[in-house]
Amino acid sequence: MPELPEVETTRLGISPHTINETVESVLVRQSSLRWPVPRSLAKKISGKTLLGIERRSKYLLLQFEHGGLIIHLGMSGSLRIVDADLELRKHDHVIIHFSNNKELRFHDPRRFGCVLWQSGDVYSHKLLQSLGPEPLSDKFTPEHLYNLSRKRKVAIKNFIMNANIVVGVGNIYASESLFMSGIRPSRQAGKVTRKEFERLTQNIKRVLAKSIKQGGTTLRDFVNGNGEPGYFKQSLHVYGRENEICTTCDSTIKQVTIGQRSSFYCPACQH
DNA sequence: ATCGCCTCCTGCGCGC
DNA sequence: TGCGCGCAGGAGGCGA
Numbered sequence: 001m002p003e004l005p006e007v008e009t010t011r012l013g014i015s016p017h018t019i020n021e022t023v024e025s026v027l028v029r030q031s032s033l034r035w036p037v038p039r040s041l042a043k044k045i046s047g048k049t050l051l052g053i054e055r056r057s058k059y060l061l062l063q064f065e066h067g068g069l070i071i072h073l074g075m076s077g078s079l080r081i082v083d084a085d086l087e088l089r090k091h092d093h094v095i096i097h098f099s100n101n102k103e104l105r106f107h108d109p110r111r112f113g114c115v116l117w118q119s120g121d122v123y124s125h126k127l128l129q130s131l132g133p134e135p136l137s138d139k140f141t142p143e144h145l146y147n148l149s150r151k152r153k154v155a156i157k158n159f160i161m162n163a164n165i166v167v168g169v170g171n172i173y174a175s176e177s178l179f180m181s182g183i184r185p186s187r188q189a190g191k192v193t194r195k196e197f198e199r200l201t202q203n204i205k206r207v208l209a210k211s212i213k214q215g216g217t218t219l220r221d222f223v224n225g226n227g228e229p230g231y232f233k234q235s236l237h238v239y240g241r242e243n244e245i246c247t248t249c250d251s252t253i254k255q256v257t258i259g260q261r262s263s264f265y266c267p268a269c270q271h
Numbered sequence: 272a273t274c275g276c277c278t279c280c281t282g283c284g285c286g287c
Numbered sequence: 288t289g290c291g292c293g294c295a296g297g298a299g300g301c302g303a
Contacts, residue, residue: 110280
Protein backbone atom coordinates (compact mmCIF):
# COMPACT_ATOMS: atom_id res chain seq x y z
CA MET A 1 0.00 0.00 0.00
CA PRO A 2 2.26 2.76 1.11
CA GLU A 3 4.95 4.33 -0.97
CA LEU A 4 7.35 6.98 0.24
CA PRO A 5 4.78 9.80 0.52
CA GLU A 6 2.45 7.64 2.57
CA VAL A 7 5.27 6.54 4.88
CA GLU A 8 6.43 10.14 5.28
CA THR A 9 2.84 11.23 5.96
CA THR A 10 2.64 8.56 8.64
CA ARG A 11 5.92 9.73 10.19
CA LEU A 12 4.68 13.30 10.36
CA GLY A 13 1.36 12.18 11.80
CA ILE A 14 2.65 10.02 14.63
CA SER A 15 5.71 12.06 15.65
CA PRO A 16 4.00 14.78 17.73
CA HIS A 17 2.24 12.20 19.89
CA THR A 18 5.14 9.88 20.54
CA ILE A 19 8.48 11.69 20.52
CA ASN A 20 9.80 12.39 24.02
CA GLU A 21 7.14 10.09 25.44
CA THR A 22 8.05 7.01 27.44
CA VAL A 23 6.92 3.52 26.50
CA GLU A 24 4.86 1.98 29.28
CA SER A 25 4.06 -1.36 27.74
CA VAL A 26 4.09 -3.32 24.50
CA LEU A 27 1.54 -5.85 23.31
CA VAL A 28 2.32 -8.21 20.44
CA ARG A 29 -0.94 -9.89 19.42
CA GLN A 30 0.38 -11.41 16.20
CA SER A 31 4.12 -11.93 15.84
CA SER A 32 3.88 -13.67 12.48
CA LEU A 33 4.58 -10.77 10.14
CA ARG A 34 7.01 -10.86 7.22
CA TRP A 35 9.62 -11.69 9.81
CA PRO A 36 8.78 -12.62 13.39
CA VAL A 37 8.36 -9.70 15.76
CA PRO A 38 11.16 -10.15 18.32
CA ARG A 39 9.88 -11.78 21.51
CA SER A 40 12.07 -9.47 23.53
CA LEU A 41 10.48 -6.31 22.13
CA ALA A 42 8.60 -5.33 25.30
CA LYS A 43 11.67 -5.87 27.42
CA LYS A 44 13.77 -3.80 25.01
CA ILE A 45 11.71 -0.62 24.98
CA SER A 46 9.48 -0.61 28.09
CA GLY A 47 10.46 2.30 30.31
CA LYS A 48 12.49 3.88 27.50
CA THR A 49 11.86 7.25 25.91
CA LEU A 50 11.35 7.62 22.16
CA LEU A 51 13.93 10.13 20.99
CA GLY A 52 12.91 10.62 17.38
CA ILE A 53 11.41 9.07 14.27
CA GLU A 54 13.33 9.00 11.03
CA ARG A 55 12.54 7.52 7.66
CA ARG A 56 14.94 5.71 5.35
CA SER A 57 13.42 4.36 2.14
CA LYS A 58 10.00 3.10 3.22
CA TYR A 59 11.24 2.12 6.65
CA LEU A 60 10.27 4.10 9.74
CA LEU A 61 13.04 4.17 12.33
CA LEU A 62 11.95 4.81 15.90
CA GLN A 63 15.05 5.85 17.76
CA PHE A 64 15.77 4.96 21.34
CA GLU A 65 18.92 5.56 23.30
CA HIS A 66 20.12 1.98 22.91
CA GLY A 67 18.76 1.05 19.48
CA GLY A 68 15.88 1.46 17.11
CA LEU A 69 12.61 -0.04 16.02
CA ILE A 70 12.39 -0.70 12.28
CA ILE A 71 8.86 -0.65 10.91
CA HIS A 72 7.82 -1.37 7.33
CA LEU A 73 4.17 -1.13 6.30
CA GLY A 74 4.34 -3.62 3.43
CA MET A 75 1.32 -3.49 1.13
CA SER A 76 -1.49 -3.08 3.62
CA GLY A 77 0.08 -1.78 6.83
CA SER A 78 -0.70 1.39 8.71
CA LEU A 79 0.27 3.03 11.98
CA ARG A 80 -2.23 5.00 13.98
CA ILE A 81 -2.22 7.03 17.14
CA VAL A 82 -5.28 6.44 19.27
CA ASP A 83 -6.43 6.92 22.85
CA ALA A 84 -5.63 3.78 24.78
CA ASP A 85 -9.27 3.06 25.59
CA LEU A 86 -10.28 2.75 21.94
CA GLU A 87 -11.29 -0.77 21.08
CA LEU A 88 -8.72 -2.88 19.25
CA ARG A 89 -9.44 -3.81 15.65
CA LYS A 90 -8.85 -7.06 13.87
CA HIS A 91 -5.28 -7.03 12.47
CA ASP A 92 -3.96 -4.63 15.13
CA HIS A 93 -0.80 -6.70 15.57
CA VAL A 94 1.57 -4.59 17.67
CA ILE A 95 0.50 -2.00 20.24
CA ILE A 96 2.93 0.37 21.93
CA HIS A 97 1.44 2.14 24.93
CA PHE A 98 2.98 5.51 25.83
CA SER A 99 2.98 7.43 29.09
CA ASN A 100 0.60 10.07 27.67
CA ASN A 101 -2.03 7.32 27.43
CA LYS A 102 -1.76 7.26 23.62
CA GLU A 103 -1.15 4.06 21.76
CA LEU A 104 0.75 3.51 18.53
CA ARG A 105 -0.96 0.62 16.76
CA PHE A 106 0.50 -1.32 13.86
CA HIS A 107 -2.33 -2.66 11.73
CA ASP A 108 -1.67 -4.89 8.72
CA PRO A 109 -4.24 -7.30 7.23
CA ARG A 110 -1.87 -8.92 4.76
CA ARG A 111 1.07 -9.06 7.19
CA PHE A 112 3.69 -8.22 4.57
CA GLY A 113 5.04 -5.54 6.88
CA CYS A 114 7.53 -5.94 9.70
CA VAL A 115 8.44 -4.68 13.15
CA LEU A 116 12.08 -5.34 13.99
CA TRP A 117 14.63 -4.24 16.56
CA GLN A 118 18.23 -3.23 15.94
CA SER A 119 20.51 -2.64 18.91
CA GLY A 120 22.96 0.24 18.76
CA ASP A 121 22.97 2.11 15.47
CA VAL A 122 19.67 1.27 13.78
CA TYR A 123 21.20 2.06 10.38
CA SER A 124 23.53 -0.90 10.77
CA HIS A 125 20.61 -3.29 10.14
CA LYS A 126 21.03 -5.53 7.12
CA LEU A 127 17.83 -4.27 5.50
CA LEU A 128 19.19 -0.74 5.42
CA GLN A 129 22.47 -1.66 3.72
CA SER A 130 22.86 -1.26 -0.02
CA LEU A 131 19.91 1.10 -0.40
CA GLY A 132 20.10 3.73 -3.10
CA PRO A 133 19.84 7.47 -2.42
CA GLU A 134 16.74 9.19 -1.08
CA PRO A 135 14.89 10.61 -4.10
CA LEU A 136 14.33 13.99 -2.44
CA SER A 137 18.01 14.41 -1.56
CA ASP A 138 20.77 16.04 -3.56
CA LYS A 139 22.39 12.64 -3.99
CA PHE A 140 19.63 11.66 -6.39
CA THR A 141 20.76 13.11 -9.71
CA PRO A 142 20.28 12.41 -13.44
CA GLU A 143 23.94 11.30 -13.58
CA HIS A 144 23.28 8.72 -10.88
CA LEU A 145 20.47 7.10 -12.89
CA TYR A 146 22.32 7.44 -16.17
CA ASN A 147 25.52 5.85 -14.91
CA LEU A 148 23.82 2.90 -13.24
CA SER A 149 21.52 2.23 -16.18
CA ARG A 150 24.07 1.77 -18.95
CA LYS A 151 23.81 -1.67 -20.58
CA ARG A 152 20.89 -2.62 -18.35
CA LYS A 153 18.11 -4.38 -20.17
CA VAL A 154 15.53 -4.18 -17.41
CA ALA A 155 12.43 -2.06 -18.07
CA ILE A 156 12.89 1.52 -16.92
CA LYS A 157 9.87 1.16 -14.63
CA ASN A 158 11.45 -1.77 -12.79
CA PHE A 159 14.75 0.09 -12.74
CA ILE A 160 13.36 3.09 -10.84
CA MET A 161 11.38 0.79 -8.52
CA ASN A 162 14.59 -1.00 -7.53
CA ALA A 163 15.56 0.22 -4.05
CA ASN A 164 19.22 -0.42 -4.79
CA ILE A 165 18.99 2.27 -7.49
CA VAL A 166 16.75 4.79 -5.75
CA VAL A 167 14.45 4.21 -2.80
CA GLY A 168 10.81 5.06 -2.30
CA VAL A 169 9.45 4.86 -5.86
CA GLY A 170 6.61 2.34 -5.85
CA ASN A 171 4.06 1.24 -8.39
CA ILE A 172 1.93 4.40 -8.40
CA TYR A 173 4.66 7.01 -8.60
CA ALA A 174 6.74 4.99 -11.07
CA SER A 175 3.88 5.12 -13.59
CA GLU A 176 3.18 8.77 -12.80
CA SER A 177 6.76 10.03 -13.09
CA LEU A 178 7.30 8.15 -16.36
CA PHE A 179 4.15 9.71 -17.78
CA MET A 180 5.28 13.18 -16.73
CA SER A 181 8.61 12.49 -18.45
CA GLY A 182 7.20 11.10 -21.70
CA ILE A 183 8.96 7.74 -21.24
CA ARG A 184 7.25 4.39 -21.82
CA PRO A 185 7.48 2.16 -18.76
CA SER A 186 8.62 -0.81 -20.86
CA ARG A 187 11.67 0.94 -22.37
CA GLN A 188 15.00 -0.69 -21.58
CA ALA A 189 16.73 1.34 -18.87
CA GLY A 190 19.95 1.28 -20.86
CA LYS A 191 18.27 3.04 -23.77
CA VAL A 192 16.96 6.00 -21.84
CA THR A 193 18.94 9.11 -22.75
CA ARG A 194 20.71 11.57 -20.49
CA LYS A 195 18.16 14.22 -21.34
CA GLU A 196 15.28 11.90 -20.46
CA PHE A 197 16.92 11.06 -17.14
CA GLU A 198 17.06 14.77 -16.38
CA ARG A 199 13.31 15.00 -16.81
CA LEU A 200 12.69 11.73 -14.97
CA THR A 201 14.79 12.70 -11.96
CA GLN A 202 13.04 16.04 -11.76
CA ASN A 203 9.59 14.49 -12.08
CA ILE A 204 10.22 11.79 -9.46
CA LYS A 205 11.15 14.57 -7.03
CA ARG A 206 8.14 16.62 -8.07
CA VAL A 207 5.54 13.91 -7.85
CA LEU A 208 6.78 12.64 -4.47
CA ALA A 209 7.01 16.13 -2.97
CA LYS A 210 3.57 17.07 -4.20
CA SER A 211 2.05 13.86 -2.86
CA ILE A 212 3.62 14.39 0.57
CA LYS A 213 2.10 17.87 0.58
CA GLN A 214 -1.33 16.36 -0.08
CA GLY A 215 -0.98 13.67 2.56
CA GLY A 216 -0.26 10.78 0.20
CA THR A 217 -2.50 8.72 -2.06
CA THR A 218 -5.54 6.96 -0.64
CA LEU A 219 -6.77 4.31 -3.07
CA ARG A 220 -8.88 2.25 -0.71
CA ASP A 221 -7.61 2.26 2.83
CA PHE A 222 -4.53 4.41 3.40
CA VAL A 223 -4.88 6.73 6.38
CA ASN A 224 -2.27 8.89 8.09
CA GLY A 225 -1.32 8.57 11.75
CA ASN A 226 -4.53 10.30 12.75
CA GLY A 227 -6.84 8.16 10.65
CA GLU A 228 -7.30 10.68 7.81
CA PRO A 229 -6.99 9.84 4.08
CA GLY A 230 -4.56 11.44 1.60
CA TYR A 231 -5.68 13.58 -1.30
CA PHE A 232 -3.14 12.89 -4.04
CA LYS A 233 -5.45 10.47 -5.86
CA GLN A 234 -7.10 13.38 -7.62
CA SER A 235 -3.71 14.35 -9.07
CA LEU A 236 -3.00 10.97 -10.69
CA HIS A 237 -2.56 11.17 -14.46
CA VAL A 238 -2.34 7.52 -15.44
CA TYR A 239 -2.38 5.18 -12.43
CA GLY A 240 -5.67 3.30 -12.33
CA ARG A 241 -7.00 5.27 -15.32
CA GLU A 242 -6.92 2.53 -17.99
CA ASN A 243 -9.38 3.17 -20.85
CA GLU A 244 -9.79 6.79 -19.78
CA ILE A 245 -8.69 9.77 -21.87
CA CYS A 246 -5.17 11.10 -21.39
CA THR A 247 -5.00 14.38 -19.48
CA THR A 248 -2.81 16.03 -22.12
CA CYS A 249 -3.93 14.49 -25.44
CA ASP A 250 -7.00 12.63 -26.71
CA SER A 251 -5.53 9.12 -26.57
CA THR A 252 -6.69 6.32 -24.29
CA ILE A 253 -4.59 5.30 -21.29
CA LYS A 254 -3.31 1.73 -21.59
CA GLN A 255 -2.68 -0.82 -18.89
CA VAL A 256 0.08 -3.43 -19.26
CA THR A 257 1.87 -5.79 -16.92
CA ILE A 258 5.57 -5.19 -16.38
CA GLY A 259 7.46 -7.27 -13.85
CA GLN A 260 4.18 -8.75 -12.56
CA ARG A 261 2.88 -5.28 -11.69
CA SER A 262 0.17 -3.23 -13.36
CA SER A 263 1.58 -0.31 -15.30
CA PHE A 264 -0.23 2.57 -16.96
CA TYR A 265 0.84 4.86 -19.78
CA CYS A 266 -0.33 7.03 -22.65
CA PRO A 267 0.72 5.46 -25.99
CA ALA A 268 0.82 8.87 -27.64
CA CYS A 269 2.64 10.91 -24.99
CA GLN A 270 5.18 8.29 -23.93
CA HIS A 271 7.90 6.85 -26.17
C1' DA B 272 25.87 -9.14 -11.93
C1' DT B 273 21.39 -9.17 -13.73
C1' DC B 274 16.85 -10.56 -14.51
C1' DG B 275 12.38 -12.51 -13.95
C1' DC B 276 9.53 -15.27 -11.33
C1' DC B 277 7.54 -16.77 -6.87
C1' DT B 278 6.09 -16.01 -2.45
C1' DC B 279 4.13 -14.30 1.88
C1' DC B 280 -1.48 -12.89 3.34
C1' DT B 281 -6.27 -10.91 3.67
C1' DG B 282 -9.95 -8.21 1.69
C1' DC B 283 -12.55 -6.32 -1.90
C1' DG B 284 -15.10 -5.86 -6.14
C1' DC B 285 -16.67 -8.09 -9.97
C1' DG B 286 -19.33 -11.43 -12.85
C1' DC B 287 -22.23 -15.21 -12.77
C1' DT C 288 -27.27 -13.67 -1.41
C1' DG C 289 -23.44 -16.37 -2.34
C1' DC C 290 -19.47 -18.12 -4.55
C1' DG C 291 -15.19 -18.14 -7.12
C1' DC C 292 -11.93 -15.46 -9.28
C1' DG C 293 -8.51 -11.87 -10.00
C1' DC C 294 -6.33 -8.21 -8.26
C1' DA C 295 -4.06 -5.02 -4.73
C1' DG C 296 0.16 0.64 -2.82
C1' DG C 297 6.26 -4.33 -1.38
C1' DA C 298 10.28 -6.58 -1.82
C1' DG C 299 13.36 -10.51 -0.31
C1' DG C 300 14.97 -14.78 -2.13
C1' DC C 301 15.84 -17.95 -5.56
C1' DG C 302 17.25 -20.22 -9.85
C1' DA C 303 18.80 -19.52 -14.51
